[in-house]
Every structure is written in structure tokens, then in C-alpha cells.
Amino acid sequence: MTLTDQTIASREGEELDTRVIDSYLKSQIPGLSGTPRISQFPGGASNLTYLLEYPDLQLVLRRPPHGHKAKSAHDMGREFRIINQLGSSFPYCPKAYVHCTDEAVLGSEFYVMQRINGIILRSELPAELQLDAQMTTQLCKNFIDKLVELHNVDYQACGLGDLGKPEGYVQRQISGWTDRYEKAMTPDAPQWAAVKQWLKEKQPADHPQPGIVHNDYRFDNVLLDRQNPMSIIGVLDWELTTIGDPLMDLGNTLAYWIEADDPAPVQLMRRQPSNAVGMLSRREFVDYYAERAGIQIDNYDFYYTYGLFRLAGIVQQIYYRFYHGQTKDKRFAQFIMMNKLLEQMSLQIIAKSPL
Structure with a gap:
């Protein structure tokens, strides 16, 4: 079993023309020679990602999906700029x-970047890594440390001060995701009315120290060193990155953080080994983040619920494309059930929240 991400033949309707892409890249990248072998990374549900294997260089190409796309999503130029300029301050971005x-x-527009060949963790922790509970705890803390490090980057110094507007960030996220969700509604989608109202009423003030918000930070978007799996050498998928409230970003990550004792239906959504023996619970995750960031987080219900609603918005946007026949990827057929489950999870949090 290999621990690095494997590719597949391009899915039907998502193929690239080898001749066209090879000719274009050779006009842009000096010294590129040979003919690329093109395959597709099967993971991910947003942008399409391909591996281009030249004899002496491995490249990754990212392009938007086919079909209906949210107006502000899939901005290739923006993602290209972010990883180019952020790399000097946060050395985990691909070139x-x-x-x-x-x-x-x-x-469509697209961009091409370096391939960082590392280990990506999926739903289960590979036995080959031979990580005991103590090592797993440390890996989890290393994962959180990278998030804190990103949030502490001086975004002005790396030329990304105009990437977003931190003032009013919390309010814009709630209203923005409410709008995006409603525009992606299908007849079988839940309304989320009670959750949307609760989020609107309970939203806190913006964090006093805004930072770079990754907006999709989870284990399957980080790369581990193949020689030392405890070390994170890369962070991927910067398409949603902006400047804003770091605690909202924490909520995004918590939405994916499924614990070992979460119910069986929730476990079916798990896409990272957050349930492994030694991984921190959500409460421990928040406490460790707060300790490393030097802040106090008394209650994270709002941020966690926001993360679940935002995730449902992303899921529904993808399901919308499947529902209307704009993608043939059969993985997306079940996304409507995920959306409904996320709503139920949110309602349960709200019912118990002291907010």
C-alpha cells in the first residue's frame, strides 16, 4: 500500500487534451521537455486537480469544475496569487x-504548480505509519500548530493586505452563506431556517486580531513528510482563503472534526482520522488552539455551528450541479443526505447551547 495520493484516469467529461496543455506549458516554463502523462486526483469535490508527469518534473494543474459555479468561487488567479505571495512567510505552500x-x-482558466510529494491522511490512520496514541496526539497538535502559525502570519508584509476586509467579517459570512445556500436550493434540500436565524442572532463581534483564513484546513489538505510523518511539509487548497476572523476558520475546521464517540451516521461523513486513538476531542482541540494562540475561548458553539452550516452550503452547491446533470460524479448523489445530517447536528448543538 502506498501512502502518497494515487491518481486515476480522468473521469468522463473531465479529460484534458495532452497536446494542447503540453504545447501551452512549454511556451511558459523554460526547459520543460518530453510529453506529460496526465491523470486525475480522485479526491476533492470542488476544483478539478490533475497530475502532469514530465520525465524530469511533476506538476499539478487545477481548474474549476464544469457546470454551475458560485460567482465568488473557483478564482484561479486569486489562488495562484495567494500561494505565490504567502510562501515567503508560510513555507508550506506549493510553488x-x-x-x-x-x-x-x-x-476555463487554470493554474499549474509544483507537486509536493507527501503523505495525505484520509479517513483512517494508516497502520504503516506505526503511530501510537502518544505520537498521534503530537501529530494532532502539530496540525493545530500550523493553523495557529497561519493565523499569525503578517499578511500585510507578504502583500496580501487587500485579500479581504476583516471589518464585518462575521456578519458577511453569515449573510453570505445564507444567500449562497438559498441560491443552490433544490426541491429535496432542507431549509435550515432555525439555524440561520440562530446564527444571525448570536453572532459575536469580529476577532480583534484578524488573520489569514484558510477556510478549508483539515488533514486531507496537509502533506506529511514521507520520511518523518510527524512533520507537516505542505498545505493545499487555498481557493477560499481570505483575511478575516481566525475563530471562524477554527469553526470551519471543527465542522470536519468527527470524534470517535460521534454517532454512526456522523462517522459516515468522516474524511480524516480525527477518531483515531490519541486524537484530541473537539473541546481539547479548541483548548489547545486557544493556548497556542494566547487567547481565551469560553464557548465555541457559535463557531462550530457556523462551520457546519457553511459546510452544508458547500455540499449543497456541489449537489446542485449533480441534481441538474452538470457533473456525472456519482459521489455527489449522497450529498443531499449529508446536508440533512449537518442540519440535525446543528440543531442539536443549538438545543444544548447556553448562548
């Missing part, structure tokens, strides 16, 4: 090589 805005090349 970006080319951003193509000419949609005549592939039918």
Missing part, C-alpha cells in the same frame, strides 16, 4: 508556475 486566463486553451 506556483503558471496562471492561464485564456479560456480558449482548456475551456
Whole structure:
């Protein structure tokens, strides 16, 4: 069993023209030679990601999905700029090589970056890593440390001060995701009315120290060193990154953090080994984050519930494309059930919350 991400033949309708992409890249990257072998990374449910294997260089190409897309999503130029400029202050970004805005090349804009060849953890912790409970706890803390480190980056110093507007960030996220969810509604989708109202009423003030918000930080978006799996060497998927409230970003990550004692239906959504023996619970996760960030977090119900609602918005946007036949990826057929489960999880949190 290999511990690095494996690719597949491109899915039907998502193939790239090898001749076209090879010709374009050779006009942009000096010294590139040979013909690439192109395959597709099967994971991910948003942008399409491909591996381009040249004899002497491995590249990764990212492009938007086909079909209906949210207006503010899938901005290739923005993601290209972020990883290019952030790399000097947060050395875990892949090197970006080319951003193509000419949609005549592939039918959409795209960008090409370095491949960081590391281990990506999926739903289960691989036995080959031989991590005991103590090592797993340390790996979990290393994962949180990277998030704190990102939130502490001086975004002005790396030229990303105009990436977002921290003032009013919390309010914009609640209203923005409410709007995006409603625009992606399908007849079988839940309304989320009670949760939307609760989030609107309970929203706190913006964090006094805004930072870079990754917006999709989870274990399957980080790369571990193949020689030392305790070490994180890369962070991927910067398409949603902005400047804002770091605690909202914490809520995004908590939405994916499924514990070992969460109910069986919730376990079916798990896509990272957050249930492994030694992994921190959500409460422990928050406490460790607060300790490392030097702040106090008395109650995280709002941020966690926001993260679940936002995740449902992403899930529903993807399901919308499947429902209307804009993608043939059969994984997305079950996303409507995930959406409904996320609503029930949110309602349970609200029912017990002291807020």
C-alpha cells in the first residue's frame, strides 16, 4: 500500500487534451521537455486537480469544475496569487508556475504548480505509519500548530493586505452563506431556517486580531513528510482563503472534526482520522488552539455551528450541479443526505447551547 495520493484516469467529461496543455506549458516554463502523462486526483469535490508527469518534473494543474459555479468561487488567479505571495512567510505552500486566463486553451482558466510529494491522511490512520496514541496526539497538535502559525502570519508584509476586509467579517459570512445556500436550493434540500436565524442572532463581534483564513484546513489538505510523518511539509487548497476572523476558520475546521464517540451516521461523513486513538476531542482541540494562540475561548458553539452550516452550503452547491446533470460524479448523489445530517447536528448543538 502506498501512502502518497494515487491518481486515476480522468473521469468522463473531465479529460484534458495532452497536446494542447503540453504545447501551452512549454511556451511558459523554460526547459520543460518530453510529453506529460496526465491523470486525475480522485479526491476533492470542488476544483478539478490533475497530475502532469514530465520525465524530469511533476506538476499539478487545477481548474474549476464544469457546470454551475458560485460567482465568488473557483478564482484561479486569486489562488495562484495567494500561494505565490504567502510562501515567503508560510513555507508550506506549493510553488506556483503558471496562471492561464485564456479560456480558449482548456475551456476555463487554470493554474499549474509544483507537486509536493507527501503523505495525505484520509479517513483512517494508516497502520504503516506505526503511530501510537502518544505520537498521534503530537501529530494532532502539530496540525493545530500550523493553523495557529497561519493565523499569525503578517499578511500585510507578504502583500496580501487587500485579500479581504476583516471589518464585518462575521456578519458577511453569515449573510453570505445564507444567500449562497438559498441560491443552490433544490426541491429535496432542507431549509435550515432555525439555524440561520440562530446564527444571525448570536453572532459575536469580529476577532480583534484578524488573520489569514484558510477556510478549508483539515488533514486531507496537509502533506506529511514521507520520511518523518510527524512533520507537516505542505498545505493545499487555498481557493477560499481570505483575511478575516481566525475563530471562524477554527469553526470551519471543527465542522470536519468527527470524534470517535460521534454517532454512526456522523462517522459516515468522516474524511480524516480525527477518531483515531490519541486524537484530541473537539473541546481539547479548541483548548489547545486557544493556548497556542494566547487567547481565551469560553464557548465555541457559535463557531462550530457556523462551520457546519457553511459546510452544508458547500455540499449543497456541489449537489446542485449533480441534481441538474452538470457533473456525472456519482459521489455527489449522497450529498443531499449529508446536508440533512449537518442540519440535525446543528440543531442539536443549538438545543444544548447556553448562548
